[in-house]
Amino acid sequence: MKFRNFKMVDYVVYGRGAFDQLDEILQPRRIGDKPMIFLVDHFFEGKPLAQRVPVKGKDKIIYVDVTYEPKTTYVDVLANQLKEEFGTVSGIIGIGGGSAMDLAKAVSLMMTNPGSSADYQGWDLVKVAGVYKVGIPTLSGTGAEVSRTTVLTGPTRKLGMNSDFTPFDQIVLDPELCANAPANQRFYTGMDCYIHCIESLTGTYLNEFSKSYGEKALELCRDVFVDKPVWDDECDDKLMMASYAGGMSIAYSQVGVAHAVSYGLSYLLGTKHGIGNCIVFDKLEEYYPEGVKEFKYMVEKNHIDIPQNICANLTDEQFNKMIDVSLGMKPLWENALGKDWEKIISREKLRALYELL
Ligand code: NAD
Ligand code: ZN
Numbered sequence: 072m073k074f075r076n077f078k079m080v081d082y083v084v085y086g087r088g089a090f091d092q093l094d095e096i097l098q099p100r101r102i103g104d105k106p107m108i109f110l111v112d113h114f115f116e117g118k119p120l121a122q123r124v125p126v127k128g129k130d131k132i133i134y135v136d137v138t139y140e141p142k143t144t145y146v147d148v149l150a151n152q153l154k155e156e157f158g159t160v161s162g163i164i165g166i167g168g169g170s171a172m173d174l175a176k177a178v179s180l181m182m183t184n185p186g187s188s189a190d191y192q193g194w195d196l197v198k199v200a201g202v203y204k205v206g207i208p209t210l211s212g213t214g215a216e217v218s219r220t221t222v223l224t225g226p227t228r229k230l231g232m233n234s235d236f237t238p239f240d241q242i243v244l245d246p247e248l249c250a251n252a253p254a255n256q257r258f259y260t261g262m263d264c265y266i267h268c269i270e271s272l273t274g275t276y277l278n279e280f281s282k283s284y285g286e287k288a289l290e291l292c293r294d295v296f297v298d299k300p301v302w303d304d305e306c307d308d309k310l311m312m313a314s315y316a317g318g319m320s321i322a323y324s325q326v327g328v329a330h331a332v333s334y335g336l337s338y339l340l341g342t343k344h345g346i347g348n349c350i351v352f353d354k355l356e357e358y359y360p361e362g363v364k365e366f367k368y369m370v371e372k373n374h375i376d377i378p379q380n381i382c383a384n385l386t387d388e389q390f391n392k393m394i395d396v397s398l399g400m401k402p403l404w405e406n407a408l409g410k411d412w413e414k415i416i417s418r419e420k421l422r423a424l425y426e427l428l
């Protein structure tokens with residue numbers, strides 16, 4: 072057995088108002104007059120947070136469009152534009168949800184690696200460190216702030232640039248930044264974390280490392296989505312740490328059925344990660360009976376809408392495409408169902424599951 076020796080984020084600052092330390096944190100990382108580039112989620116354009124970004128000299132704020140999940144073409148455009156304008160930059164700072172953070176990771180890597188980001192979708196294909204990169208979440212749940220991947224939709228597949236060069240050099244965890252997230256979005260992204268925990272804790276890859284983080288993250292998710300009568304600041308504090316711990320849990324194990332199935336949805340229909348996972352998890356009683364029961368309770372308690380019948384009018388060809396994408400996620404199925412997973416989940420069974428969504 073070969074154990075994974077995994078690269079973690081170098082520096083972490085946590086606390087309400089920690090964002091105000093960003094200027095001081097960036098200062099020693101500035102290289103001559105090369106700019107810091109802030110990739111800020113377009114939601115914040117014209118909002119007070121934009122005024123607090125510590126822009127100096129040639130620094131630039133680029134508001135990134137996260138209407139759709141990040142594409143390799145978008146990453147390439149951003150990186151090429153920066154290379155043309157500045158040659159090189161001091162660093163890339165991603166401020167936003169999982170999408171803006173993933174864009175920042177990918178653009179940082181593409182500032183130094185030749186070709187297109189699509190060339191690096193896979194495992195350990197990135198060979199050169201990117202430029203200095205910082206992640207600052209404004210939504211909690213994906214774990215993108217700690218992971219060694221950046222999930223991109225490319226010309227032929229949706230797959231991350233998984234590498235030891237992918238994790239951020241620094242993350243700034245300031246729960247205040249999540250304060251105004253809409254309840255539905257907060258829930259969908261928060262459930263990404265809840266589902267990470269259930270998939271990790273019930274998976275065959277589980278070990279004490281993953282379990283320690285997964286149990287804590289699950290407890291925090293329950294605190295905010297089950298026990299709290301109304302959403303308050305403490306919920307944002309807790310959910311931000313749940314996301315971090317949930318990310319650490321899957322870093323040393325793997326996700327499972329909900330993610331494998333929702334990847335198919337997202338590839339074919341463009342369904343976003345958080346809501347897609349909720350749509351799928353809602354129908355996974357057979358695989359995660361207790362988790363699904365609790366999930367349904369949280370949906371009801373928090374008055375959330377989970378879309379239904381989204382696969383109602385699909386063709387055989389479309390179902391087959393989703394099944395292909397989903398069955399391609401081999402480690403996820405193996406984690407969920409064990410080494411003999413192919414005997415348990417047939418194409419017909421998966422088709423029936425997609426028809427339920
Ligand atoms: P998101 O980043 O896609 O953002 C969802 C919506 O919320 C957007 O409209 C955004 O503008 C808005 N938003 C962000 N912060 C806000 C705030 N504070 N207030 C109001 N609106 C806000 O959502 P997400 O669920 O955080 O991220 C999903 C993305 O993360 C997907 O692209 C997925 O592939 C990726 N992901 C990556 C990893 C990883 O390890 N790299 C893990 C899971 C998911
Ligand atoms: Zn996820």
